[in-house]
Amino acid sequence: MTGYVLRRCLLMIPTVFLISIISFAIMQLPPGDFLTNYMIQLEASGQEVDQAMIEALRMRYGLDRPIYVQYFVWIKSFLRGDFGFSFEWNRPVNQLIWERLALTVAVTAATMLFSWVVAFLIGVYSATHPYSVGDYMATFVGFIGLATPNFMLALVLMWVAYSYFGQSVGGLFSAEFIDAPWSWAKVWDMLKHLWIPVIVIGTSGTAGLIRTLRANLLDELNKPYVVTAVAKGVPKMRVLFKYPVRLALIPFISTVGWSLPGLISGETITSVVLSLPTTGPLLLRALQSQDMYLAGSFIMLLSILTVIGTLISDILLAVTDPRIRFD
Amino acid sequence: MQLILTGLGEVDSVSKLLEVRNLKTHFETEEGTVKAVNGVTFDIHRGQTLGVVGESGCGKSVTAQSILRIEGARGKIVEGDILFYPDPKGGDPVNIAKLDSDGQEIRAIRGKEISIIFQEPMTSFCPVYTIGNQIMESIILHQKAEALQARERAVETLRLVGIPKPEERIDEYPHRLSGGLRQRAMIAMALSCHPQLLIADEPTTALDVTIQAQILELMRELQREMGMAIMLITHSLGVIAEMAQRVIVMYLGRIVEDAEVNELFDNPKHPYTRALMYCVPRLGSGIERLQPILGSVPDPYNIPTGCSFYPRCPEFIEGLCDVEAPTPVKISENHSVSCFLYGKGGAADGSGHTD
Ligand SMILES: Nc1ncnc2c1ncn2[C@@H]1O[C@H](COP(=O)(O)OP(=O)(O)OP(=O)(O)O)[C@@H](O)[C@H]1O
Numbered sequence: 001m002t003g004y005v006l007r008r009c010l011l012m013i014p015t016v017f018l019i020s021i022i023s024f025a026i027m028q029l030p031p032g033d034f035l036t037n038y039m040i041q042l043e044a045s046g047q048e049v050d051q052a053m054i055e056a057l058r059m060r061y062g063l064d065r066p067i068y069v070q071y072f073v074w075i076k077s078f079l080r081g082d083f084g085f086s087f088e089w090n091r092p093v094n095q096l097i098w099e100r101l102a103l104t105v106a107v108t109a110a111t112m113l114f115s116w117v118v119a120f121l122i123g124v125y126s127a128t129h130p131y132s133v134g135d136y137m138a139t140f141v142g143f144i145g146l147a148t149p150n151f152m153l154a155l156v157l158m159w160v161a162y163s164y165f166g167q168s169v170g171g172l173f174s175a176e177f178i179d180a181p182w183s184w185a186k187v188w189d190m191l192k193h194l195w196i197p198v199i200v201i202g203t204s205g206t207a208g209l210i211r212t213l214r215a216n217l218l219d220e221l222n223k224p225y226v227v228t229a230v231a232k233g234v235p236k237m238r239v240l241f242k243y244p245v246r247l248a249l250i251p252f253i254s255t256v257g258w259s260l261p262g263l264i265s266g267e268t269i270t271s272v273v274l275s276l277p278t279t280g281p282l283l284l285r286a287l288q289s290q291d292m293y294l295a296g297s298f299i300m301l302l303s304i305l306t307v308i309g310t311l312i313s314d315i316l317l318a319v320t321d322p323r324i325r326f327d
Numbered sequence: 328m329q330l331i332l333t334g335l336g337e338v339d340s341v342s343k344l345l346e347v348r349n350l351k352t353h354f355e356t357e358e359g360t361v362k363a364v365n366g367v368t369f370d371i372h373r374g375q376t377l378g379v380v381g382e383s384g385c386g387k388s389v390t391a392q393s394i395l396r397i398e399g400a401r402g403k404i405v406e407g408d409i410l411f412y413p414d415p416k417g418g419d420p421v422n423i424a425k426l427d428s429d430g431q432e433i434r435a436i437r438g439k440e441i442s443i444i445f446q447e448p449m450t451s452f453c454p455v456y457t458i459g460n461q462i463m464e465s466i467i468l469h470q471k472a473e474a475l476q477a478r479e480r481a482v483e484t485l486r487l488v489g490i491p492k493p494e495e496r497i498d499e500y501p502h503r504l505s506g507g508l509r510q511r512a513m514i515a516m517a518l519s520c521h522p523q524l525l526i527a528d529e530p531t532t533a534l535d536v537t538i539q540a541q542i543l544e545l546m547r548e549l550q551r552e553m554g555m556a557i558m559l560i561t562h563s564l565g566v567i568a569e570m571a572q573r574v575i576v577m578y579l580g581r582i583v584e585d586a587e588v589n590e591l592f593d594n595p596k597h598p599y600t601r602a603l604m605y606c607v608p609r610l611g612s613g614i615e616r617l618q619p620i621l622g623s624v625p626d627p628y629n630i631p632t633g634c635s636f637y638p639r640c641p642e643f644i645e646g647l648c649d650v651e652a653p654t655p656v657k658i659s660e661n662h663s664v665s666c667f668l669y670g671k672g673g674a675a676d677g678s679g680h681t682d
């Protein structure tokens with residue numbers, strides 16, 4: 001098991017290296033280097049160009065050196081936590097990125113937790129009571145959830161929250177907390193806002209998970225080992241959770257890693273509608289305005305998170321299914 | 328014990344372990360009711376091996392499942408009794424047929440008093456737990472043993488069924504064992520709590536020929552050592568001849584012939600039994616499935632009226648066999664048969680007693 005985890009961790013290194021090259025390539029996509037673009041922008045808006053500062057930046061990012069040197073300069077400072085400079089915001093990227101990244105992780109984690117708990121409960125119920133009224137209802141609601149576009153659900157929920165609960169909707173915080181420093185009151189305020197995005201982003205995924213879990217579990221329930229366990233005298237519920245549920249979760253777990261990028265892109269549209277201060281909208285805007293250090297850093301960090309997510313799901317998988325460890 | 332094994336005639340009620348009376352287990356399906364077991368009556372005695380033989384689909388497995396009440400959600404025991412006598416010194420029987428299939432009482436019997444092994448050792452173990460985990464589960468459940476003690480007993484049982492290096496094998500996952508070893512481990516799991524009855528539902532069908540003989544030999548040996556009764560379900564009359572003291576022959580949910588083993592082979596009465604005899608697939612010939620008789624088993628939703636074998640019977644009596652159902656006729660002390668060739672039988676309800 002330790003060997004397996006170690007192997008998987010080592011495998012991450014080339015993956016992350018590849019991702020860094022792709023991120024760097026994306027940063028180089030716009031024509032001309034970004035300093036030149038920055039100067040053109042400044043001149044167009046009639047501002048003074050500080051030649052000394054431009055020179056300093058040029059030296060620092062090695063822009064007059066060959067492209068692979070530029071890459072190494074970039075990756076070296078990236079590893080030290082210096083993500084470059086956002087010319088649109090006129091601030092270092094790492095001042096912009098961490099809070100949003102943390103909020104993205106919070107929204108994503110809450111969404112996954114929500115989908116998992118709901119999908120688990122409904123999936124197990126549906127599979128153990130197939131073709132019952134409850135099962136049909138779950139199926140129906142599930143398909144609606146699958147078929148409704150997220151932005152529409154977002155608009156409906158915003159309207160419901162506003163007109164029935166009088167809650168200020170949109171965003172993750174009430175107005176008085178937006179620029180306030182972190183405190184328990186702010187966390188509580190965030191939790192009060194979190195449910196709308198969680199439901200909006202989570203619903204379609206949950207519906208899919210329910211279908212998967214139900215199908216897996218129905219399959220597993222018919223396997224002879226279930227009868228064997230019952231024939232040993234093990235109580236019904238214990239049999240259910242020790243044996244078929246664990247096996248039904250295997251394909252379920254293997255999708256966790258992949259669902260992370262999906263959640264982030266699904267989150268982008270929703271975040272724009274709900275104006276959430278997460279990474280999705282910022283990344284979108286950075287790409288639109290060719291703010292390439294910001295965009296590159298985001299892509300890099302989100303990809304690394306996805307790789308970590310995949311690693312976690314692989315480890316969970318190996319814990320759940322010993323057959324994997326031996327391959 | 329020896330007395331019981333050999334002298335079937337002297338068996339008294341004290342040694343009776345299981346008494347199945349007019350058992351009917353039906354399944355409700357979309358296509359209709361499947362009368363999988365439709366009025367079977369037989370006994371199992373302590374330390375005895377009862378062989379159950381018949382073509383595919385005749386209800387052998389469902390009979391076995393009913394005894395443990397694992398017939399499934401769609402199955403229902405609609406009539407009859409399954410009397411289990413737990414105490415060898417006498418005492419009241421438990422009517423298993425009347426128990427709640429999820430209840431405490433039947434769970435205390437499963438795995439402890441009555442165990443079952445299945446045809447497929449591959450899929451009968453859950454792949455994500457070690458065999459030790461699955462064997463110890465029984466021991467901890469029924470013998471209230473601590474984990475460490477349970478482990479010791481599991482190792483002991485694995486040694487008993489001839490698994491080499493049991494202290495190491497106990498931590499193996501099922502897919503790491505060969506088919507033969509897996510079936511041995513399955514037997515170990517079934518016997519870990521010293522049950523009084525072991526039901527073996529085609530325990531060797533899925534195994535290689537040489538392994539088949541080894542497993543059967545092992546079961547005989549363990550029976551000598553532990554004294555449990557065995558209900559052995561098989562397609563093979565060869566296996567029956569080797570293993571059983573008493574045999575029931577099933578056809579379409581009924582018992583058509585019930586006899587002591589030598590009596591059955593020397594003196595088969597029912598046309599169906601005789602047909603089976605003509606094509607005994609010898610152990611190891613590779614043909615384990617019986618396909619002996621002209622025509623095929625009728626659709627289980629439309630069992631013929633009268634004697635259910637009549638469409639395939641070479642000796643069928645027109646106007647009788649297709650109208651009336653034959654009831655068991657006692658031919659001798661240890662032999663009864665349900666066929667009009669041997670008279671009309673006694674009990675009108677079709678639940679003739681064979682003892
Ligand atoms: N869960 C079930 N639902 C519906 N019908 C069933 C079910 N289990 C068994 N049956 C039906 O009951 C009949 C008897 O089945 P059973 O499994 O007892 O046969 P068998 O004698 O064990 O055959 P085989 O030799 O193939 O194992 C068959 O017609 C089968 O289709």
Ligand code: SF4
Pocket residue numbers: 597598599634635636637638640641642643644648653665666667668
């Ligand atoms: S009762 Fe008639 S049809 Fe049935 S087995 Fe006997 S002779 Fe054949």
Ligand SMILES: [Mg+2]
Pocket residue numbers: 387388389528
């Ligand atoms: Mg069967």
